[in-house]
Amino acid sequence: MARVHTVPFREVVPVAVIAWSGALLEWVDFYIYAILAKILAKKFFPATDPLASLLASFAALAIGFLFRPLGALGFGKLGDQVGRKIAFLTAITTMMIATLGLAVLPSYETIGILGSIGVFILRILQGLALGGGYGAAITYLGEFVPDDKRGLITGFLFTTPAFGMGIAGNLASFFQGYFGPEAFSDYGWRWCFFVAGIIVFVVAVIIHVLYKDTPVFLALKQIRRVTSSPIKDLFTNKHYMWLFLLVWIGVIGAHGPVWYTNQLYVSYFMQHHGISVGMASKILAYATYAALWTYLFFGWLSDKIGRKPVLVFGIYGNALIFPIIFHIMKGYVNPPDTTMLFILTAILTYFNGIGYSGAMSALVLEVFPSRIRTTAVGFTYNMGYGVFGGLTPFMITLLLKITGNLYLSIIIWSTIVPCIMGLLYVFKGWETKGTRLWEELSSGKFARPALTVSSKATLQEVMEKMAAEGQRVAVVAENGRYVGIVEERKIIKAIAEGMSLSTPVEKIAIKAEPSYEIERVIDGIALLDQYGVKSVAVVDENERVLGIIDPRYVFNEIAVLTAGTKKGFTERIHVSEFMKQPAITIEDKTTLLEAANLMVKHNIGFLPVISSETLRPVGVISEKDLIALLSKEENKNKPIKDFMKKNVITVTPQSTLKEALEKLVTNKIRHLPVVAEGKVVGVISAKDCFKLV
Numbered sequence: 001m002a003r004v005h006t007v008p009f010r011e012v013v014p015v016a017v018i019a020w021s022g023a024l025l026e027w028v029d030f031y032i033y034a035i036l037a038k039i040l041a042k043k044f045f046p047a048t049d050p051l052a053s054l055l056a057s058f059a060a061l062a063i064g065f066l067f068r069p070l071g072a073l074g075f076g077k078l079g080d081q082v083g084r085k086i087a088f089l090t091a092i093t094t095m096m097i098a099t100l101g102l103a104v105l106p107s108y109e110t111i112g113i114l115g116s117i118g119v120f121i122l123r124i125l126q127g128l129a130l131g132g133g134y135g136a137a138i139t140y141l142g143e144f145v146p147d148d149k150r151g152l153i154t155g156f157l158f159t160t161p162a163f164g165m166g167i168a169g170n171l172a173s174f175f176q177g178y179f180g181p182e183a184f185s186d187y188g189w190r191w192c193f194f195v196a197g198i199i200v201f202v203v204a205v206i207i208h209v210l211y212k213d214t215p216v217f218l219a220l221k222q223i224r225r226v227t228s229s230p231i232k233d234l235f236t237n238k239h240y241m242w243l244f245l246l247v248w249i250g251v252i253g254a255h256g257p258v259w260y261t262n263q264l265y266v267s268y269f270m271q272h273h274g275i276s277v278g279m280a281s282k283i284l285a286y287a288t289y290a291a292l293w294t295y296l297f298f299g300w301l302s303d304k305i306g307r308k309p310v311l312v313f314g315i316y317g318n319a320l321i322f323p324i325i326f327h328i329m330k331g332y333v334n335p336p337d338t339t340m341l342f343i344l345t346a347i348l349t350y351f352n353g354i355g356y357s358g359a360m361s362a363l364v365l366e367v368f369p370s371r372i373r374t375t376a377v378g379f380t381y382n383m384g385y386g387v388f389g390g391l392t393p394f395m396i397t398l399l400l401k402i403t404g405n406l407y408l409s410i411i412i413w414s415t416i417v418p419c420i421m422g423l424l425y426v427f428k429g430w431e432t433k434g435t436r437l438w439e440e441l442s443s444g445k446f447a448r449p450a451l452t453v454s455s456k457a458t459l460q461e462v463m464e465k466m467a468a469e470g471q472r473v474a475v476v477a478e479n480g481r482y483v484g485i486v487e488e489r490k491i492i493k494a495i496a497e498g499m500s501l502s503t504p505v506e507k508i509a510i511k512a513e514p515s516y517e518i519e520r521v522i523d524g525i526a527l528l529d530q531y532g533v534k535s536v537a538v539v540d541e542n543e544r545v546l547g548i549i550d551p552r553y554v555f556n557e558i559a560v561l562t563a564g565t566k567k568g569f570t571e572r573i574h575v576s577e578f579m580k581q582p583a584i585t586i587e588d589k590t591t592l593l594e595a596a597n598l599m600v601k602h603n604i605g606f607l608p609v610i611s612s613e614t615l616r617p618v619g620v621i622s623e624k625d626l627i628a629l630l631s632k633e634e635n636k637n638k639p640i641k642d643f644m645k646k647n648v649i650t651v652t653p654q655s656t657l658k659e660a661l662e663k664l665v666t667n668k669i670r671h672l673p674v675v676a677e678g679k680v681v682g683v684i685s686a687k688d689c690f691k692l693v
Contacts, residue, residue: 027164065390075132091133135378155299155358250425252384299358314355444517
């Protein structure tokens with residue numbers, strides 16, 4: 001029965017909690033600047049024109065968003081090469097440093113223009129950290145959760161930006177109340193950054209101590225499919241690039257202005273019409289809290305009905321309701337009706353939870369392959385929300401300066417632009433619900449063509465077929481259904497022990513458990529050691545043979561060996577350090593049957609052949625050669641010298657690993673005799689070299 005891999009729920013819970021906590025605090029740190037933009041404009045960007053000063057402050061806000069895609073590429077590369085956890089942890093640490101830096105940065109009044117420059121530098125660091133950290137967090141959690149609950153559980157993570165915005169607003173409101181408006185504007189605002197930075201440090205320590213990397217990434221490492229160039233892969237692979245453009249423009253980019261209008265500009269809209277910073281922040285915070293359940297609910301709904309209907313409604317429903325809500329809101333700001341302002345703001349935050357729910361996080365996880373997932377998810381997310389979304393305050397303010405009409409500015413940027421961009425997903429997007437993140441790492445994806453033989457076929461027939469097709473193993477089947485597996489060494493042992501060539505192959509077939517196509521390939525690899533075989537069969541749910549798992553292909557052996565020739569350390573390792581010795585050799589006058597017995601006795605598949613007169617190497621013979629030769633009865637008692645391969649490629653004990661690798665790759669062989677002073681003193685194999693590389 002197929003073993004479908006799932007991470008136990010008890011392991012998912014702590015991962016979800018830590019991913020949520022880390023991401024939440026990153027957002028708190030990032031958004032405190034946005035909440036305090038007006039105060040920081042006076043502290044770091046003084047100007048005679050208040051609107052110009054605010055625009056400069058928003059430019060610093062925007063630059064943090066604009067650097068998020070670069071952070072996604074940098075930290076994404078780290079996540080795809082070293083691990084999701086390391087990328088997440090490093091990003092959080094960077095965020096902590098930048099946030100504490102803002103807490104202690106001297107103002108313009110103290111150090112002049114250096115204060116303004118310092119704000120931009122620290123915002124860039126925050127942007128880099130958030131860009132890398134949040135993509136890593138999505139991937140980190142997403143690769144743990146069950147396929148049928150991906151929308152629900154990752155939706156839990158997607159509450160962090162809104163919750164982070166709410167907490168940032170509450171922090172500002174709390175410290176403003178504690179210090180008073182004047183003292184808060186003077187120095188109390190620094191405590192918002194200080195408190196957030198310290199808490200992030202605590203969470204970073206917990207992540208470092210308690211949590212390991214995702215099972216998907218560990219599997220990639222095990223089968224050596226970790227990419228060395230995720231950024232290059234993303235931008236040079238036409239298919240990956242199309243996926244990026246579709247999700248960036250049609251989904252995340254379309255929702256970016258919508259999200260930030262809901263979670264950011266609605267507060268500025270109220271302030272623009274006379275509502276105090278503290279009151280506007282409080283209304284937004286509580287409206288945000290009231291809508292947090294929608295992020296999970298619509299994620300769960302997308303697990304049931306699909307990602308696309310939820311996301312399309314989230315983009316268009318929200319964008320089209322802006323003209324109505326903001327028009328109504330203008331009637332309740334003077335005098336301020338806090339109840340109605342809360343209700344109107346809550347409607348927007350509820351709509352926000354439809355588009356920015358677990359449906360969004362599930363979509364980006366399901367679209368991109370594991371080997372580039374951290375890079376692709378982070379970069380796409382941050383190009384959408386970081387660029388199109390992050391520019392929202394700046395663009396609306398710029399449009400306000402051009403048009404002189406705030407309401408019209410919001411409609412242009414937050415309604416018209418998203419509706420146009422979303423058309424790409426409407427017409428070109430597809431449903432991703434049901435995608436298994438493990439599928440690309442499943443046995444079915446790594447199955448190689450198999451030589452299938454009937455259980456009634458004779459050993460001679462099987463040996464002839466194996467020799468003709470160059471196969472090391474044959475899968476034994478009856479009416480297409482799996483029976484067992486037989487390999488070269490098993491057949492050679494049977495012949496050496498006197499079994500007739502007319503013996504049915506079912507007599508020696510190994511009843512090794514097959515690997516089902518939907519199982520993880522690493523579970524299939526585990527069966528190799530369990531049954532002591534070189535390959536295992538891959539079957540469908542009805543146990544019909546689909547192919548075999550060949551570890552040389554799964555572990556990308558040729559590519560790894562080839563890459564090893566370019567690594568500097570291979571020039572410092574000598575063959576004498578890892579060769580197998582003493583060498584097991586055979587004289588050229590020995591018979592094929594005796595060679596078979598010697599291979600069986602020592603459980604090896606390769607023999608250097610030496611001259612019976614000089615004891616110098618004169619050839620080699622392998623179990624693959626014996627399979628072809630022993631299929632003919634008359635060859636059994638003939639000497640090896642009549643059949644051995646005489647072109648002997650050797651190395652010396654002083655040869656480097658690099659030289660050995662080059663000979664194995666160039667000559668497409670798997671073994672090399674080690675020769676010193678004309679005598680065979682050892683043997684090295686491709687497997688030995690592979691382990692070292």
